[in-house]
Amino acid sequence: MSLNKPLYVVAKGAAKWVIFAVVKVWDFFESVLFVGGLIGCLMLPVVWPMKFVYAAGWLVCFFCVSKCIGKIEDYRKKSLNVKLRK
Structure with missing residues (x-):
């Protein structure tokens, strides 16, 4: 069974965007959640x-x-870093 290339590329791109969004959102809300959770x-x-x-x-x-x-x-x-080396 062959790998569906367009679907794989779309899924890989979506996964990268999700990881990027999670990291950026976490960086933004980290201190607010920490202090707010303790106060709560x-x-x-x-x-x-x-x-x-x-x-x-x-x-x-x-x-x-x-x-x-x-x-x-x-x-x-x-x-x-791996992409930049290639």
Whole structure:
């Protein structure tokens, strides 16, 4: 079975644009989400110790998502470097 070249080119281009958009949007909203999430955790209508538990959960979740976006950004940079070498 042969690879459908036009469809492959369109899918590859769309994937590159999605990765570009995710990286740029994340760069823009990273600090807003971090500070806003912590403030949101402190404003929750629960007892004080639980607010800190939720804030710790937010920090762990935010750190994991930030690392994943960082890996996508590194992949994008490596992909651009390979193209420039050719």
